[in-house]
């Protein structure tokens with residue numbers, strides 16, 4: 194089991210209110226991603242769940258049990274840190290078995306669990322090495338192994354991939370998703386990378402300045418963002434926003450169109466502009482366009498498009514793919 | 526081409542480094558050589574480098590005139606004692622400053638260090654009078670306490686920098702893994718802190734062993750360490766270079782040997798944990 198409930202959780206550091214009050218329900222077995230810009234309070238929220246920080250007010254419940262006052266070890270959660278936080282003086286085997294030794298488990302059971310976890314994570318050949326002798330990806334796997342052996346009711350990940358290079362990051366992303374499919378244990382995963390959020394999550398929690406902006410499945414957030422912040426944060430490249438007269442004509446303060454939702458034409462359309470940078474990737478073409486009104490937008494077209502720097506171009510939003518926002522930033 | 530230039534450069538740098546090292550080491554080498562000469566050879570002009578009559582005569586005289594071992598014992602007691610007591614005070618202090626910093630922690634650290642910038646002679650009279658009043662003059666306990674206090678800022682600073690290198694996340698990981706405070710200290714903190722504590726202790730032993738200002742001013746006979754022992758051979762009855770050299774060699778030998786066998790920790794200690 195591993196459902197987590199936050200009720201009015203508030204956190205103040207000194208005189209700075211980092212989390213003004215969060216309510217959240219995480220179901221057993223879900224893969225939940227906290228996403229938001231750097232410094233928005235993702236780690237703080239995760240650490241409040243872990244018990245590494247004390248809540249200023251509010252309650253944290255795990256499987257319906259109030260753990261607000263319980264120390265980290267009593268919450269049955271395992272955490273994987275951004276820096277891996279391995280014990281540098283212990284071998285991989287000792288690192289992975291550390292939580293089991295702390296729990297006073299007998300040696301045979303310890304060895305069985307460590308071997309099992311090492312098998313899942315391809316760490317068997319490295320069990321007698323120290324963390325210093327491992328690559329970044331291997332260290333990350335050791336940190337995950339140390340979390341797995343405890344058979345926790347939920348895993349907490351704090352930006353676990355941000356110290357890895359791009360290629361490895363994609364691999365580990367898939368590995369963690371596969372691990373979730375295999376274990377079916379609740380995972381709470383923090384990242385500032387919306388691609389990680391979109392690809393891994395069952396449920397995304399978008400945070401801004403400590404506030405929960407929106408909660409939903411990746412496609413929910415993509416299709417119906419609650420406000421301009423979420424609309425701009427989810428999707429890559431970011432949504433284009435057009436304000437002023439053009440937006441007013443559509444009865445909104447601002448309208449949003451995703452780069453992949455433009456129809457392109459070299460003769461006519463809703464918005465005229467000139468192509469700045471044209472990025473030809475083969476599979477896609479990204480056009481940076483300066484509209485005549487002065488707004489800069491990005492358009493993405495599938496395949497190869499014979500358009501280059503300096504060309505005139507007309508952009509028309511696809512039917513039903515225009516997002517309208519009021520002056521308060523909320524979706525209209 | 527570029528490679529060749531850098532090789533030449535390397536050779537020049539190496540030669541320069543050796544040159545400087547020899548210049549710095551030469552007085553020590555000369556002292557050691559002189560200690561094996563007769564008094565006549567010691568002042569011979571031109572000086573004789575290796576082709577003199579090697580003799581242990583000066584050592585024998587020094588040993589018969591003053592009791593080397595009692596001074597040696599005092600040095601050991603003062604150096605090890607002040608280090609042990611210093612660590613006892615400094616470990617918890619540096620610990621709390623590194624892991625539970627308060628608003629003024631950095632100021633306190635700076636203030637502690639600033640006391641090292643004051644000339645020691647400025648507080649000689651008050652401390653001397655205090656020692657007199659409390660009957661601590663020429664006592665091992667007195668010197669031990671003074672040396673402990675003199676070096677305390679350095680010990681605290683060094684330990685603080687070492688402890689700060691221990692990432693807080695590792696301690697948090699241990700907490701998540703179910704370690705209680707004692708497990709955390711025993712299995713995680715202590716093993717990671719021991720190398721830092723060892724280098725700090727080593728450096729402090731050396732500093733205390735070599736300390737001359739306070740030991741010369743506060744001891745005469747009973748508590749006199751090796752620094753006082755050497756000083757006794759310098760001026761009053763005219764200079765006897767060979768005996769002075771023998772005394773100096775006997776005084777520095779133990780610490781030189783200790784330093785030789787612990788070079789690695791020492792370099793780590795002297796760089797204040799900046800180089801890993």
Ligand SMILES: Nc1ncnc2c1ncn2[C@@H]1O[C@H](COP(=O)(O)OP(=O)(O)O)[C@@H](O)[C@H]1O
Nearest residue numbers: 206207211229230231232233234235236237238
């Ligand atoms: N221990 C702390 N003391 C004071 N401020 C903190 C502390 N931890 C985090 N903060 C502040 O809280 C805010 C959120 O931090 P964090 O949760 O780490 O953000 P994120 O993980 O989303 O990048 C930041 O402004 C940060 O400076």
Ligand SMILES: [Mg+2]
Nearest residue numbers: 235236237352
């Ligand atoms: Mg963070």
